[in-house]
Amino acid sequence: MSHDHDDRPQLTAAQAAAVLTPPPGRNGGDLVVESLQGLGATTVFGLPGQHALGMFDALRRSSLRYVGLRVENNAGFAADAYGRITGEVAPLLLSTGPGALTSLAALQEAAAASAPVLAIASQIPTAGLGGGRHGYLHELRDQQASVRDIVKSVHTVRAASQIPSAIAAAWESALTAPHGPVWVEIPQDVLLAETTLPVVSAMDAAPRELYPRPELTIAAAHLLSNAERPVIIAGGGVVRSDASGKLRALAEKIDAPVVTTFGGKGAFPWEHPLSLRSWLEDRHTTDFLEDADVLLVVGSGLGELSSNYHTFRPRGRVIQIEADAGKLESNHPALGIHSDAREALADLLDAVERREDAGAAERVRTVLEKVRVRIEAQELTLEQQVLTAVREALPDASPSFWDMTILAYWAWSAFDARRPNTMHSAQGAGGLGYAFPAAVGAAAADPTTPVLAVSGDGGAMYSIAELATARQYDAPLTWLIVDDGGYGILREYMTDAFGETSAAEATELTRPDFVALAESFGVPAVRTTPESLAADLGKALAAPGPSVVVLPVLLRMFEPTHL
Numbered sequence: 305m306s307h308d309h310d311d312r313p314q315l316t317a318a319q320a321a322a323v324l325t326p327p328p329g330r331n332g333g334d335l336v337v338e339s340l341q342g343l344g345a346t347t348v349f350g351l352p353g354q355h356a357l358g359m360f361d362a363l364r365r366s367s368l369r370y371v372g373l374r375v376e377n378n379a380g381f382a383a384d385a386y387g388r389i390t391g392e393v394a395p396l397l398l399s400t401g402p403g404a405l406t407s408l409a410a411l412q413e414a415a416a417a418s419a420p421v422l423a424i425a426s427q428i429p430t431a432g433l434g435g436g437r438h439g440y441l442h443e444l445r446d447q448q449a450s451v452r453d454i455v456k457s458v459h460t461v462r463a464a465s466q467i468p469s470a471i472a473a474a475w476e477s478a479l480t481a482p483h484g485p486v487w488v489e490i491p492q493d494v495l496l497a498e499t500t501l502p503v504v505s506a507m508d509a510a511p512r513e514l515y516p517r518p519e520l521t522i523a524a525a526h527l528l529s530n531a532e533r534p535v536i537i538a539g540g541g542v543v544r545s546d547a548s549g550k551l552r553a554l555a556e557k558i559d560a561p562v563v564t565t566f567g568g569k570g571a572f573p574w575e576h577p578l579s580l581r582s583w584l585e586d587r588h589t590t591d592f593l594e595d596a597d598v599l600l601v602v603g604s605g606l607g608e609l610s611s612n613y614h615t616f617r618p619r620g621r622v623i624q625i626e627a628d629a630g631k632l633e634s635n636h637p638a639l640g641i642h643s644d645a646r647e648a649l650a651d652l653l654d655a656v657e658r659r660e661d662a663g664a665a666e667r668v669r670t671v672l673e674k675v676r677v678r679i680e681a682q683e684l685t686l687e688q689q690v691l692t693a694v695r696e697a698l699p700d701a702s703p704s705f706w707d708m709t710i711l712a713y714w715a716w717s718a719f720d721a722r723r724p725n726t727m728h729s730a731q732g733a734g735g736l737g738y739a740f741p742a743a744v745g746a747a748a749a750d751p752t753t754p755v756l757a758v759s760g761d762g763g764a765m766y767s768i769a770e771l772a773t774a775r776q777y778d779a780p781l782t783w784l785i786v787d788d789g790g791y792g793i794l795r796e797y798m799t800d801a802f803g804e805t806s807a808a809e810a811t812e813l814t815r816p817d818f819v820a821l822a823e824s825f826g827v828p829a830v831r832t833t834p835e836s837l838a839a840d841l842g843k844a845l846a847a848p849g850p851s852v853v854v855l856p857v858l859l860r861m862f863e864p865t866h867l
Contacts, residue, residue, distance in 0.1 A: 323502040330365075330503075332495040333358030335467040336424060337366040338504035340395050342468070343475050347748055349383040351376050353399020355426035355442060358495030360397065371748045371777060373741060374769035376403050380410025380421065381738050382745030384485075387419040388728055389703060389749040391544070393478050398425040400492070401442025404450070409735045411454050414485040416732025417567065418544055418628075420478040421485040423455070424471070429493040430462060447489060456484040462491065464499045472509040479511035481627035481644045483544060514627055516643035516651055524600070524623045524639055525655035531598035533620070534560040534659075535580075539610065540567030541603015541627055541645040548572065548724040550649035551602065557653065559661035560600070561668045563589060565610045566731050568603065570721035577665035581672065583717050584610055587865035588674040592667070596620045601638070603645040605631030609716075609731060613866040625649070679862055687714055687859050690834050694758070694784070695720060697841035702754050703728065703746045707739035709760030710792045710859045717862075737766025740783050744770055747779035754845040755781040761815050762791040768816075771825040774850035782844040785818050787856045796861055822852035829854065 336359050340348065347369045352360045363370050373379040376398055383394035398404050404425045414421045427433065427447060428440040435445055444450065448458050457477040459470040467490065474486040528534050542551050542564075548571045555562050555578050562572040563580035572579055583589045590612045593599060597620040604610050605626060614635070622638035624631075625648040632640035641648055679688075691714050698704060700722045706712035706729035721727035730738035743757035759767065764785045774781060790812040798811060822829035829852035832840040837855060844851040 333362035350397030378741035385742035385745035539604025545646035547646035
């Protein structure tokens with residue numbers, strides 16, 4: 305069998321000479337960074353460890369920019385945010401054993417949020433692999449087993465020549481819809497061994513495109529064109545596939561109201577006449593969605609948060625567009641379309657017939673008014689005042705990252721993200737400590753735009769070490785810490801469930817003077833009030849470099865409707 309190579313780039317004489325006489329002093333670590341460069345990476349995150357030093361030494365001989373954090377889990381959160389903001393693969397360099405394991409909570413969030421993170425971890429020397437107990441430092445019986453249930457794919461390397469192909473395969477996997485974290489592991493001795501292999505040149509690891517099947521598009525278009533009360537739920541897949549323009553065009557063509565999930569914030573204009581906003585934890589919204597005769601769900605699995613804690617019971621036909629095949633019909637029977645959201649919306653937009661519904665906007669206004677009255681009756685003006693102040697201070701183009709804290713839970717429902725792909729939280733996996741290290745990653749992605757991180761005092765304690773990182777890299781970010789003296793939402797949950805916080809030592813926290821602590825890192829900080837928050841936050845965001853704003857306040861959550 306012959307192969308036609310005419311369409312492949314030909315090496316010049318100088319390039320051919322370089323291939324035949326590669327520079328001396330290279331090792332397996334150089335093959336790692338050369339592979340990343342060849343695939344288009346510009347920035348890597350991580351934390352060095354003894355077994356991984358071959359990779360970190362090779363960084364000196366590369367053009368890659370290294371952003372080093374102080375805790376592996378925080379490095380994972382930073383890579384996650386970089387992947388979300390850029391849509392590009394975010395390499396994460398980790399060491400063996402404790403270093404690898406410490407990153408797992410961040411990789412779980414990346415998996416839940418479909419963030420393309422490429423974790424490259426070292427391993428014990430090849431002589432110790434295979435399940436025996438040799439007593440190497442950091443040794444695990446099966447390190448891959450610890451990550452296999454979290455990441456999209458695992459790629460193992462046992463020889464230097466396998467490195468470029470393993471990294472290219474992982475890169476393609478991370479970027480194939482649905483995006484997600486992937487894992488490559490390489491033994492210490494392979495990373496350190498000198499290599500005479502040629503320098504890795506540009507590589508092609510283009511992700512596979514995921515298109516909808518045409519017969520499904522026709523069926524979905526027929527349902528939507530003939531619906532009496534169509535409604536659209538837009539999830540994070542719309543944001544990740546840059547499909548918000550297609551979504552708006554489709555909604556306007558068929559006069560369908562749109563609600564965005566918490567992961568889909570910004571996918572549809574907040575003030576649009578068809579916008580139901582994001583009030584998913586509200587029975588009025590749930591009732592409206594249940595009343596739809598055709599419900600189009602794009603880029604969402606309708607999980608716990610997107611279904612008002614699984615109280616949502618659709619009565620009409622459901623069309624579900626989802627890149628993750630495992631989420632298709634996982635919660636509700638549907639016409640399941642396995643596709644990237646952008647491709648499916650583009651095809652639907654062409655296929656649907658225009659339908660006009662003069663009453664759609666009025667029905668949306670009615671629902672939003674019911675929500676407003678419900679919230680207003682709970683006397684939560686302080687919470688709304690604080691959220692309004694944050695929105696006032698934050699530039700429209702600035703990304704914001706929210707920890708698992710009461711103000712963030714308000715923001716999920718009530719915050720106008722204004723632009724797609726600017727509001728992110730850890731609501732995928734729900735772990736603490738996401739916001740500030742994620743903001744570090746976003747600042748690395750775009751150092752020209754200020755970034756906001758929002759944490760409670762409990763979540764902030766997970767991330768204190770990264771004040772040093774923010775200062776070291778002079779990252780343009782502001783950290784708003786809402787200090788209520790404990791794990792505020794858990795305090796509420798325990799009181800609601802048991803009548804009191806029976807384990808007060810579990811929810812009430814001794815914490816530092818956050819202003820003094822930040823200043824000890826050389827990071828300017830200010831203590832504010834709800835009344836001065838907008839001004840103080842705006843001033844901090846406008847100043848170069850990192851800053852901290854501390855808001856001592858006790859916020860309450862609005863009453864749930866799913867109980």
